[in-house]
Amino acid sequence: MQEPLVESVHPPAPEEYLRAYRTMLLARISEEKYASLYRAGKIFGGVFIGRGQEALSVSIGQSLRRGTDIFAPLIRDQAGRLAFGESVLDATRTYLGSRLGPMRGRDGNVHRGYPREGHLAMISHLGAMISVVSGALFARRMRGLSGFVGAVCIGDGGTSTGAFHEAVNQAAVEKLPLVVVVANNQYAYSTPTSRQFACDDLLDRARGYGMRGHALDATNLAACLQTVGHAIDLARTGGGPQMIVATLLRLCGHGEHDDGNYIDPKQHTEVGGDCLPLAERLILENKWADAAEIEAWRKTAVREVDEAVATAQREALPDPDAEQWQAITTARLIDGFTE
Amino acid sequence: MQEPLVESVHPPAPEEYLRAYRTMLLARISEEKYASLYRAGKIFGGVFIGRGQEALSVSIGQSLRRGTDIFAPLIRDQAGRLAFGESVLDATRTYLGSRLGPMRGRDGNVHRGYPREGHLAMISHLGAMISVVSGALFARRMRGLSGFVGAVCIGDGGTSTGAFHEAVNQAAVEKLPLVVVVANNQYAYSTPTSRQFACDDLLDRARGYGMRGHALDATNLAACLQTVGHAIDLARTGGGPQMIVATLLRLCGHGEHDDGNYIDPKQHTEVGGDCLPLAERLILENKWADAAEIEAWRKTAVREVDEAVATAQREALPDPDAEQWQAITTARLIDGFTE
């Protein structure tokens, strides 16, 4: 086990950065759309968005390899999901309840997933996904595969769950190629970190598990790409499980039903940078693109989202009569009880 | 939060040391008795003993104040229980199923407790007692009391439970006067620490919770009395929760049904000192007592245990016909279902 890593940030390759930026843009725009559809009463269930968390999230999805790796996103990971290969259409279908969406109306919104593609479908109970990612990694190792890695997202609140502790400790014991990404966005719903934990730095926990820890300013896309990429590389090449503790502020309510008026304004000056305009500034400064190009990307993203919404809205909704009301797959063992 | 404490051990006051030693002796002798009764088929349920763990355990019980403090012992805390004021007779009654024992035959052996006296009755699920002790402390603080403290025992295995993590973190957030005593006796049943955690030192966890940590060689009674006493004092005087990580070896099987043949012999040389003869040696070296006195104490302890066994064996056993088969106290709300 080594000391927490504090890396000096040197900008990543422009293509990588621009790809990440465009995904962030798509995430932001799509989530703003879902939020407005929610306000219009067009979405059932809650809408939880990742505003301000896109740089961190995209870095995870983009550093992973679909087909090889496992990704367990949470509620604020629209950007990571898209970067890992989800289509905006499938995401949108889930929000709009299309029968063609991956969850077929059975589960909704942020609970979507594609387990066969390594994109797990979160359950709500926080902390529960970590050991499940470990299980998939364990399976792959047992089958003799190598070069794979898993990444799992958790919030500052989620670190207080017993499930988090059991799973992180287990991953360390098993030396699995797991990257645990803690997004410390200062709040768990309305609860500030002062009521969530009492340590000076969540990163101190890494040592207590025998894992390498990485600190990260999640408002900075370059830092995110570099640190997340590095941690994933370490895990992939036999470095064992890694823990990233990323600092940022949730730039929205807990969900779209919540105005977040309890957020301490001081937080905005201290950790509240918005990663999206910050990333844009770096692009312009480095002249990797000009304002016109960025505006064109934004328009493309808006169009893609609008098309996805239009398509999903035309699709059939779940039909209770066509639904297979059976929770197991072994047909002969379905309980004969019928009411 | 401060650095883990590594104190230089200076011997405690002789009276304190001798009192602790005599309790250790009583614990050792009574548990040897239970073990032999178990082998003779006279005890139902498992017998789990604290051989080698008496110095640590007694230091907890002796540093606490019955009537003021809370104590949640575990399966290897015969010494701590006795030091906290339990009678050998009540302990023995529980093992022998006497109806006059504190659990009245409803629960057995190590599960005994006297919650009204601050001596909690453990449930088997490891980790579960920690937050419960916190609750009692919380209650006392809310009622405006002060100067109280709670101590809770947990093993190396128990640190892997989600309950441990949630509760330790919670105690830190609430700044409760709680002392968490981790007895790292190298095994959880047959499982060595290498399959239990991957950190260099469990003490590293203290910092991750924002607690003060104390390392301790639990084969050394003087060190135990000093460090445990100090941690309890700190908690009592507003220092917040404390974590002690004590190193020792389980000098017996997991229970008396188990010969512990999986224990790595190397452990015996490395951490396997037996606290009881070690304590005796210090007494003799310091001339706090001579061999004859110690032998007299031993005889007294043997007599006390034999008397307790004889008494408990004469007492009535639980009687199903006299038993109140009701799990709630509000009589009018007992479920009318009768079969």
Place this chain on the structure above:
Amino acid sequence: MITYLEAIREAQAKALADDPRVFIYGQDVGAFGGAFKATKGLAKEFPGRVLDAPLSEDAIVGLAIGAAIDGMRPIVEMQFADFSTVGFNQIVNHAATHFWRTGVPCPITVRLPSGGTAGSGPFHSQCMEALYATYPGLIVMTPATVEDAYSMLLEAVAIDDPVIFCEHKYLYYHLKAEALPTEAMPVGKARIARAGRDLTVVAYSAMVHEALACAEELAGEGTEIEVVDLRTVKPLDTDTVLASVARTGRLLAVGEAWPWGGVNAEVVARVASDGFALLDAPPRRLNAKDTPVPFHPNLWGTHRPTARSIAVAVREVLSQ
């Protein structure tokens, strides 16, 4: 007018005001007032007695248990009933067994925002009353009215045993009463929510209202069903149920929970055992379907029983 949710808030305010041993502990229950606002304003009104907890259900319940053993009357709010699985062990193995094992009571109240609403999906919709009722040592309340939500919560806090208080999220805003009750039916007794001669529907929580809506509809066709509101599922008031079946000769047990086991099986089994001769037709059950609770309202509306599906089941029992 006061809603079911407001009644829960008011009961907690009264409990806090009347008894210094009461405190509330749970995620976001403090200044924020809780995910559903069931503790709105209470942190301010009762400083230091309404506390935000970390995201740690096991430790939340554990702390409440320790405080209760030490003489307090904690109320725990689970953010959703579904998350109580994570605090399950402390509830069923610690709180529930404590009095029997040690003779020392453990008076905690665990509030579970329960049951389905449109779009809530598999993890924010569950009905967990039967899970807890199975365990010796727990009282399980399932209030269906504003009055019961208020008076039963007060009683839950007052009694010396651990209580699982299943409050239904669908009723939070939908259900309104003129005023808070000043008197209350005793806890442990079921209530005839509507009298009728043709068939007894036994229900609890939100399903009482589906049954009442069904009764209204069927009354138009000349069928008079009697609706029994169980109020508590443990203890379960077999006498009132049997007395009703004695009048009607027919039984339909309706519950929002899954079909295997649960309250409905218990009700039917009791009536079959103790009221066999009273039955003029086979007793029947109507439950949710045997799948997780679906997210989409199109599916959800079919998954759980409704006035309409109750009516179908009633007609079937009447035809036998």
Place this chain on the structure above:
Amino acid sequence: MITYLEAIREAQAKALADDPRVFIYGQDVGAFGGAFKATKGLAKEFPGRVLDAPLSEDAIVGLAIGAAIDGMRPIVEMQFADFSTVGFNQIVNHAATHFWRTGVPCPITVRLPSGGTAGSGPFHSQCMEALYATYPGLIVMTPATVEDAYSMLLEAVAIDDPVIFCEHKYLYYHLKAEALPTEAMPVGKARIARAGRDLTVVAYSAMVHEALACAEELAGEGTEIEVVDLRTVKPLDTDTVLASVARTGRLLAVGEAWPWGGVNAEVVARVASDGFALLDAPPRRLNAKDTPVPFHPNLWGTHRPTARSIAVAVREVLSQ
């Protein structure tokens, strides 16, 4: 001669030998061979496939779920069924819902050493089958014979759904058979453990043997009871139960679990609903008492049903 426990070991050995996707994970299951020796020698025979886990039930089940989703066939051993409360959330909310939500099966087998033995007390004696059977998405097996312990465990590992395998600790050493079976009854079908004309006792797991002992005793008095062994409690083979009740006209459901709800309530409710006309007397249930499982054998012997208390209940039903 082979014991029930050895059959469980042999089934796991066969599963490991036949299918490279199988592995075993749990506390002390490796070199030590498990608290009950159900995995004795397997770590050595199948290197790297029988692994000791940390004291972390939630993560143990979670890891198994992830591996199962990824194509493996994990077997999880809980050290005692009672500790599965700590892994409860992963079982009921993750494993049980996964196929329905995503279409991807989650074939884990969770072995629960269940039920009471003398001196085991409140936390090492529990019967948790009903808890799991309530949840959609789980299969719950409760083998009562050496043959079933073997063949049903093989089937549990083979099928694509999550299985809760309730093996009874009381049967571990007590129950012996000549040899392992080469053929097996299909899983999901109940078995007539003893034929009789006067009354049907429905039982499962250890209670099958109490019922058989009772049948033996009553046969001496000229009463012939039929004993149905459910084998799985979810699915529950209503047809076989109904066919038996059709022959005898009388039903007594016997279970070691607590009285509120559970398998017995489900059995009685099904028979009352679907076989009402077959019953010549009210159906009855016999369960453990409604308290935690007592530690002392004097109390335990009265807490759970026995051949003797079953006989009392049988006579009561026959007298009606």
